[in-house]
Amino acid sequence: MIQTIPAKFKETAEKFAKRPALKFKYHGAYISISFTELQNRVETMAKGLQELGIQKGDKVAILSENRTEWVRTDLAALSLGAISVPIHTTLSPNIIKHILNNSSTRLLLVSNQEQFNKIKLIINDLPDLQIIIYINLDHPEENNTGDKKLMSLEEVMELGKGSKKEISAEVSPDDVASIVYTSGTTAVPKGVMLTHHNFLFDAEAAVTVVPVDEHDVLLSFLPLSHVLERTAGYYAPLVCRGCCIAYAESPKTLLQNLKEVKPTILVSIPRIFEKIHTGIWDKVKDGSKLKHYLFIWALKQESGTFKQQIANRLVFHKIRAKLGGRFRLTISGGATLNHKLARFFDRIGIKIIEGYGLTETAPVVAVNRPDNIKFGTVGQQLPGVEIKIASDKEILVKGPNVMKGYYKSEELTQEVIDSEGWFHTGDLGHLTEDGFLVIVGRKKEMISLSNGKIVWPEQMEIILNNDKFIIESMVYGNNRSYVVAFLIPDWQEVNRNLESLGISSREPDQLVKEPKLIELFQQRIEEINKQFADWEKIRKFILLPKEFSPQKDEVTPTLKLRRSVIERRFQKEIEKMYR
Template sequence: MNVHTNADQIEINGVVVTATPGQRPALVDGCDTVVGLFQKRCEQLGDRTAHREKDLGIWQSYSWKDYWNHAKWIGLGLRALGMERGEVVSILSEDRKEWLYADMGIQCVGGIASGVYTTDSASQLEYLLRDSGSRFLFVENDEQLDKFLEIEDQAEHVVKVIILDQDGLHDLRHEKCVFIDELYDTGRAFEAENHGFFEEEIAKTQPGDTGLLIYTSGTTGMPKGAMLSQENVIAGCVSGAHALPTQDDDEQLCFLPLCHILERNVSAYFPIAGKSTVNFAESTETVFDNLQEVSPAHFTAVPRVWEKVYSRVLVLAQEATPLGRLCFKLAVKAGLKRADYLLERKPVPMGTKINYAVWDFLVLRNLRRMLGMDKMRRGGTGAAPISPELIRWYWAIGVQLLEGYGMTENSGIASINLPDDNKIGTVGKAVPGFDVRIAEDGEIQTFGLNNFQGYWRNNEKTAETFTDDGWLRTGDVGKVDEDGFLSITGRLKDIIITAGGKNITPAEIESRLKFSHYISDAVVIGDARKYLTCLIMIDQENVEKFAQDLKVPFSDFASLCAAQEVVDLIKKEVDEVNKDFARVEQIKDFRLINVLLTAEDEELTATMKLKRGFVEKKHAGLIEEMY
């Protein structure tokens, strides 16, 4: 089944966008490259605030003029140091304004910007630098610099390392290392002798030029560099303008890694297209505090973040007075009743409206203010399945949470639900300017200007990723219903064939398990085996609260996982999920992974996805116990 969404020229919040599937050009305000659009926005907006960032606990504002000048000095500084058009430059830093300055500066002078996750090890950094051929590397601080110094001998091709934060490095003397202020000075000096060079380089850039090199998370081996062109990014902005419209007075909060295409879109390119203001969270630990301070117009996060917010609210509700708990319960009940009408696109009865309005005034409005969601027009979720009940809960409290779908290889946006065209349990309809079809084997395939150019220096993998007629093979399995809504049911490579010859898609079972508030992740095992088993990661915060309420003794995470009451709790959750599956698809046994995993662990990618192969290998002993 094919789904096609057409998009002619249209004005959205003052931004004119144009795109039609498979046809050129994609345009935002007449610009066919992101660097050209960047120049136009900086000229238009000048002293208006582009970014905010905290310094010594106080929010500081930085204008579009600051954005332009610093990007220009970085780009010109790199060219003065010998960078050439078409060359990759790597960025190893947490989110901050300089990340975006470097990103745009590199692209404006014809370079290719490539982000490196700060959780990557020194050996992973060495692989990425070698594979990309990067001769220039931006690092945030001494911690990230240490990774380069550890592999310096294997990265002899790197000629300069630019350091963003001087703290603890004032006495550094290294022939390859310079601080960002020194690069700015080099850029200023180059500009004085080459007036207009920066603008000329922007004008040289063509839609087909590669602008980004984004390494995939490597769940099935070493990461591959996906090449995204200027046209890919602009096409993504066109899709975003239709599906995720941004207004020029919107405030946003940036906290997911800018290496990832999702955050790069919503915090770098969509704000350039929509003229909005981006606020940088201080860290992942402070994101909820920063959310309260910024109160953004829209907020996009992975399901774990939305689950974390929900868990916090439940804990606070349980700690409230009896009257407070009752009011919260009644308010959510009123919200759910209204949400069900909205989600089914039915008129809300007057009585339901009035009941909701009362409880919204008494409880829910204050709850949204406390969460920093009182000005939020919509919330976005993607990158992993999310519980339909969790989406209903957010709609109940007055936050329109919408699920979407995309991947690096199609510029991060392929389909999305809309506030007035939404179906829970799906990832929405194909975005304007893009086509989606389902192949005979159930694979989701996409076509349009969002589709990437291919993998860096890997023609063989690129050829495997496209069909003979030019469609992108996503590797995801799914279906499209009669209304055009897309559902994801799993990954082709993850399909389990049991010893009895039954084909099973584990993602469906894993997703249902992860909908439990007590389970953060799960890996179903069963390939070439008689029955299915599962390795489960518990949700630490919710399970600890459960154990404390029941006075279950535990001293650390391992002892928490070993507690019989916890094992029984998870068994109850597994049994509940099993009821919805055929006998051959049911989990017969499970084990809890009793170590807390972070992105530094080999079992998890930087985007917190479990690497199935690593998990099965590392926990082979637990698996064998179940058979």
């Protein structure tokens, strides 16, 4: 039977009443909230929002890092037939203003002073916003919100406890549950309307082919405001299967929280796996010669052999223990994963299941199965989802997970969903003979050189970022005669080599201009260029001192490059490389 998200959650909460639903860190220790407690808090908050006049169709925005209150607010709003509008905490005030105004948000939940300060900067430019609810503010009485009502979440809960009204909203599976604004790598974020059915179909289909149950524990650190975490790290495991979700304090504390929570599942993005991979190799290099030899020996052992069992016990078991030691599987999405990285983790006993999806498809379209993984692909389509490759290699998708449309933009909707219901993803790829999907690149990010040759920047950047000295890169060359790149060094790795290079400075701002370091990177690029076709070879590059930042809108919250923003910001440097 097709259900709404709150109805499905209530069913799951009753089934697993006493089991832990959510965990959060409080005064140095993780504390659990049971399904019954969470359901009670959701109902109380829904009544509180109802007392404030929130009703079916109203927009309730959430500007908060991952925490139990995020889930509570989302489920409470959906219970009333309201529409939740998640906002990434890394977004600039200007983009937040666009989202709040475009969505006509009436009520906003804000987590802390840092996020509230962004709202203060735009408070007079938000005509539809009426109520701001905060979780923690330094001095609430000192925050002037003009004609907007400011109140604490505790006050909303008190309103709910005192309410005599029952929740009477009639919510349908085909009602819009959320307007999720796309990361916008090429333009201003668009509001994607996803229904209750979009989300629950996708969540159920995902856990059918990647089975999870109430005994699984997830550590959540990707932003819930991103649809990957929303579906794969919240609706699918918690709402549909009764898993326990623990929240990391922040991405920076991920390794520490992994040891504390000991999750069985982690939903992640390639960048995190890259950092863990680098960390493992750093430990190996800093260890004794014997440890280094033993690690290399262990990696070479064939799966299923007696020697591999010894390697697992002596080497890999210890590595997994530092990541909690209980991983049953990990999930990678949001960007393309280097297949060499997937093989490396598979060797050390950590299964990475790569999938593919978009905000507009709620998001999962295809995923590798735990017992049928094909490295270098994003797996096979979900049951109930259709994939078709157009004549120009664009990936087309049809199914109950495809969005209702773009909010307030029928014209844009018609551009991407054709008359037969196929959603045009903008991604290019192909299907293998056995139905595994291979992603080539983004249609809009394809580089056309002035000689007519085509370059796929994302594939090149994966290879560049795999070099031990490069942590991030961006390839450029549209309508130019050759390809250039911005390279951000891995300063930890660089610092290890400064002495042997005869460089005394350790400041990145100075090091990017250091001739000896530039020469080292020139050698690395010459070696990397051997993997590229002649027209793809990087002719010139510039070193940058810092990674691209979400705060500067240079990358999306899931760290995808906003190429047009970076190109504008570094226009002078680009022109310099073409002189």
